[in-house]
Amino acid sequence: MSKKFKVELDEALCKGQACAICQNACPQKVFAISDQPTPQGIWTLRVANPEECTGCRRCELFCPELAITVALIGKEAPEPAVPLPASVAVTPDYGGWAEVPSALPAGVHFLSGNEACAEGTLTAGCRFYGGYPITPSSELMVHMAHRLPEVGGTFIQMEDEIASLCAVIGASWSGIKSMTATSGPGFSLMMESLGYAVMTETPCVIVNVQRAGPSTGQASRPAQGDVMQARWGTHGGPEIIALAPWSVQEMYDLTIRAFNLAERFRVPVIVLADEIVGHLQETITVEPTVRCFNRTRWPQDSPFGTEADDGVPPMPAFGEGARLLITGSTHDARGIRRTTDPQTQERLVRRLANKLLAHRNEIDDWETYFTADAERLVVAYGSVARSALWAVQEARRRGQRVGLLRLKSLWPFPDEIVTRCADDCREVVVPEMNLGQVVREVERCTAARVTPLSQTNGEIIDPRRILGYLLEGRW
Amino acid sequence: MDKHESSAPLLRARYLRQATPFCAGCGHGIFINAFLRAADEVGLDFERTVFVSGIGCGAWVPSPHFLADTLHVTHGRAIAFATGVKLTRPELEVVVISGDGDLTTIGGNHLIHAARRNLPIKVFCLNNWLFGMTGGQVSATTPPGAITATTPGGNPHRSFDLVKLARGAGAPYVARWPVARPRWLRQGIETALREPGFAFVEVLSICPTQYGRANRGQWANKEASLPWAMLSWQEANCISRRKAQKEGAEGKIVVGEWREGEETWDV
Numbered sequence: 001m002s003k004k005f006k007v008e009l010d011e012a013l014c015k016g017q018a019c020a021i022c023q024n025a026c027p028q029k030v031f032a033i034s035d036q037p038t039p040q041g042i043w044t045l046r047v048a049n050p051e052e053c054t055g056c057r058r059c060e061l062f063c064p065e066l067a068i069t070v071a072l073i074g075k076e077a078p079e080p081a082v083p084l085p086a087s088v089a090v091t092p093d094y095g096g097w098a099e100v101p102s103a104l105p106a107g108v109h110f111l112s113g114n115e116a117c118a119e120g121t122l123t124a125g126c127r128f129y130g131g132y133p134i135t136p137s138s139e140l141m142v143h144m145a146h147r148l149p150e151v152g153g154t155f156i157q158m159e160d161e162i163a164s165l166c167a168v169i170g171a172s173w174s175g176i177k178s179m180t181a182t183s184g185p186g187f188s189l190m191m192e193s194l195g196y197a198v199m200t201e202t203p204c205v206i207v208n209v210q211r212a213g214p215s216t217g218q219a220s221r222p223a224q225g226d227v228m229q230a231r232w233g234t235h236g237g238p239e240i241i242a243l244a245p246w247s248v249q250e251m252y253d254l255t256i257r258a259f260n261l262a263e264r265f266r267v268p269v270i271v272l273a274d275e276i277v278g279h280l281q282e283t284i285t286v287e288p289t290v291r292c293f294n295r296t297r298w299p300q301d302s303p304f305g306t307e308a309d310d311g312v313p314p315m316p317a318f319g320e321g322a323r324l325l326i327t328g329s330t331h332d333a334r335g336i337r338r339t340t341d342p343q344t345q346e347r348l349v350r351r352l353a354n355k356l357l358a359h360r361n362e363i364d365d366w367e368t369y370f371t372a373d374a375e376r377l378v379v380a381y382g383s384v385a386r387s388a389l390w391a392v393q394e395a396r397r398r399g400q401r402v403g404l405l406r407l408k409s410l411w412p413f414p415d416e417i418v419t420r421c422a423d424d425c426r427e428v429v430v431p432e433m434n435l436g437q438v439v440r441e442v443e444r445c446t447a448a449r450v451t452p453l454s455q456t457n458g459e460i461i462d463p464r465r466i467l468g469y470l471l472e473g474r475w
Numbered sequence: 476m477d478k479h480e481s482s483a484p485l486l487r488a489r490y491l492r493q494a495t496p497f498c499a500g501c502g503h504g505i506f507i508n509a510f511l512r513a514a515d516e517v518g519l520d521f522e523r524t525v526f527v528s529g530i531g532c533g534a535w536v537p538s539p540h541f542l543a544d545t546l547h548v549t550h551g552r553a554i555a556f557a558t559g560v561k562l563t564r565p566e567l568e569v570v571v572i573s574g575d576g577d578l579t580t581i582g583g584n585h586l587i588h589a590a591r592r593n594l595p596i597k598v599f600c601l602n603n604w605l606f607g608m609t610g611g612q613v614s615a616t617t618p619p620g621a622i623t624a625t626t627p628g629g630n631p632h633r634s635f636d637l638v639k640l641a642r643g644a645g646a647p648y649v650a651r652w653p654v655a656r657p658r659w660l661r662q663g664i665e666t667a668l669r670e671p672g673f674a675f676v677e678v679l680s681i682c683p684t685q686y687g688r689a690n691r692g693q694w695a696n697k698e699a700s701l702p703w704a705m706l707s708w709q710e711a712n713c714i715s716r717r718k719a720q721k722e723g724a725e726g727k728i729v730v731g732e733w734r735e736g737e738e739t740w741d742v
Contacts, residue, residue: 016499018499018683018700019500019700020700020702021702021703021706024703024706060483061509061512061657061658062508062657062706063504063505063508064497064504064507066487066491066507066508066511067483068483069482071482128563154562159584160584162555163555163558166552166555167559168559169548170546170557170558170559170563171559171560171562173546173560174563175564178563193552196548318525318544318567319522319525319544319566323522323543323544323545324544324545324546326546327538327547328548
């Protein structure tokens with residue numbers, strides 16, 4: 001006697017006669033088109049002649065919707081009531097501030113800026129580096145290639161800068177603090193993934209040791225041409241954090257701070273260094289311990305949303321049973337795509353901006369010199385601030401009431417301090433190694449006269465040039 | 476009847492978050508069917524597996540559908556993201572599922588470098604011969620002469636042979652299976668999932684909506700639905716490697732698996 005089979009087709013899943021793969025695949029004509037369409041207008045298939053089934057299972061294995069089951073009558077598979085139990089047990093990890101030992105022995109060290117930056121990342125807890133060689137940042141990468149294995153981290157030289165930042169983002173979702181370093185052309189290649197990191201709220205650090213552009217420009221020469229790119233380079237116009245170190249010490253300190261901000265706000269943070277601070281060699285002081293922030297990792301249902309419109313959601317990692325849905329498309333609090341819903345888009349994009357803008361007091365960073373009685377103000381950042389400080393000191397010595405505002409954080413632009421320092425001045429001077437980028441932000445912040453001192457010849461701005469302007473108005 | 480095999484409703488409950496949005500008769504659905512059966516058979520733990528995908532219809536297979544960690548990334552970069560995941564969490568399985576446009580057209584560089592490094596991830600390239608989601612434009616795997624939205628006069632260029640590409644890049648395990656042979660496909664996925672190193676599987680899928688309609692004259696079976704006509708063509712035009720070794724391939728698509736260390740890398 002021949003075997004009997006039960007054929008079941010879930011018509012709610014069936015996409016109908018436009019598919020009809022089961023009907024065509026079946027040699028026994030078990031399936032037929034329904035007599036009438038569903039309310040959605042789909043003429044689904046139906047099991048018309050189950051008694052003809054010989055159990056070949058072609059329909060079952062072909063069905064693109066997994067809508068068909070063929071079972072030997074009397075031997076149907078028992079249906080467990082629940083899916084497989086969760087295999088992962090995760091202990092709560094609320095993250096936050098912790099005092100951690102420095103990667104270098106405490107004391108004074110003589111390092112290049114790029115090396116100090118690399119040591120800063122290790123102290124901050126970075127354990128993954130994905131990068132691609134490019135002047136003038138390469139020493140940083142070489143240093144990481146030697147040092148990361150010593151601290152149990154992972155180093156890889158990727159095939160390009162695009163892949164570098166992609167790998168860094170992947171590693172960050174593994175629960176590992178991650179970074180990359182590059183310079184102008186490589187930074188350009190990273191722009192798409194930078195936006196992905198913003199949208200998916202992925203903490204990571206990107207060090208851009210700026211060189212003279214546009215394009216290949218002057219690979220071994222300093223510039224500050226990527227300030228606006230850091231802010232506006234990726235499409236969609238998100239807020240971003242960028243820090244500007246002026247010394248080897250700050251290549252170390254601000255890199256640690258970059259990681260802390262990245263973990264605190266779940267954002268990519270850019271360290272906008274330049275060729276001078278990257279290649280400069282100076283002594284730095286390393287403290288025995290440093291305060292570091294670790295992301296909140298307690299797994300929960302909404303890794304991409306908060307009640308507050310400026311909140312930072314907790315971030316589970318892969319392999320913790322969170323069944324993460326990570327996407328660069330507009331998504332709700334659980335990560336589910338909502339690519340045509342206006343409210344979700346507005347709410348998400350505003351929160352991504354607000355979580356930085358509403359916490360400016362934790363981000364904005366600057367230093368002032370002689371600003372209390374200043375009639376004129378120099379606003380500078382990065383290595384140019386070194387020239388500016390010398391010029392301001394010399395001008396003071398010669399009776400000029402000049403002050404210096406040194407910006408350590410460039411984005412979000414520290415409007416308040418610029419306004420506060422500049423408003424009592426009759427002139428604000430902004431020396432930059434570009435055709436004028438931060439100067440435009442300064443203009444926006446003050447009614448005082450703002451003068452750009454631009455230089456883009458690939459040379460450090462000579463302090464005497466700035467002094468010349470302050471004393472004689474020459475540039 | 477195979478022993479201990481999970482039924483379709485159980486596979487859906489265990490591994491799928493929701494029904495797919497794919498067009499009726501999409502070959503990617505047949506891949507999902509085969510993949511879940513293979514994963515169930517192999518015992519792939521979805522809670523310890525990260526699925527990475529890029530942009531396009533193929534990338535939608537794991538995300539948002541698979542009940543696992545899914546990383547749905549920028550166009551072409553799935554393998555680059557997967558590299559960061561696998562290197563930092565080697566104990567997790569990392570599976571890339573994406574399309575030919577994503578993995579081999581915009582993202583080909585990452586594919587060859589992952590193969591060269593023998594990164595222990597599994598890559599399933601759902602090859603439907605064009606860009607489906609964006610409206611049926613030519614891809615690096617579109618056959619010469621084929622009509623697409625951007626080659627209205629027929630594709631003037633040659634296409635990648637993805638098996639040769641991955642083999643040439645050093646992949647220790649490469650396979651090609653057609654959705655028209657779901658049993659071969661499932662078995663092939665099982666084998667790939669058990670591979671210790673980098674495994675690349677080209678899945679010959681079908682896109683009735685874009686490729687099928689644009690090249691309607693190619694499908695001999697006029698009575699059947701378009702998806703079935705394409706599957707019939709695929710079945711008739713694929714030849715197993717074993718058979719091809721005896722009889723020659725005669726212009727057919729050779730399917731099967733290729734391993735590092737074999738004497739011959741031909742058919």
